[in-house]
């Protein structure tokens with residue numbers, strides 16, 4: 146991942162704000178990337194600015210941070226904001242303009258082997274996304290190559306929860322990800338999110354899990 150250390154900057158989206166239309170609208174993408182993600186980046190930089198020792202840690206290390214010696218406020222702030230940066234980067238980087246294609250490569254084979262077909266994977270991811278009460282995420286993760294689906298609350302993420310979990314895809318179900326277009330209809334947003342997944346990227350995310 147680019148810009149993996151302090152000071153963090155908001156990397157531009159790898160596509161236009163309108164690239165995911167008509168599934169995810171340009172205004173949502175602009176606010177989500179330029180304001181929500183930007184806030185997590187600003188907050189994280191601010192928290193680290195007075196803690197030079199923590200500035201040497203990568204974004205992933207900050208997500209995994211598990212030192213009892215940090216003051217509670219700092220630990221919580223870093224966990225929430227490092228998670229906010231990591232989760233949003235993965236979310237945005239794993240989307241692209243709709244192409245009508247499905248899973249490719251080794252990920253496609255793993256999905257077929259474990260879920261039977263891609264529809265079943267989608268149904269389970271959607272169920273997981275719908276089950277998040279309040280704000281959070283649904284994830285497709287790999288654990289030693291084995292695919293799994295999980296949810297996290299707020300800005301928590303799999304890498305902060307357990308060392309062996311490696312994210313392949315993330316589905317942001319915070320209302321800010323869909324409310325302008327889909328209002329309260331999270332299920333419709335999840336259907337639309339599925340149309341704009343970058344499956345090449347998902348496959349390379351999965352390949353990274355084996356390194």
Ligand code: MN3
Pocket residue numbers: 177181233317319321322
């Ligand atoms: Mn979000």
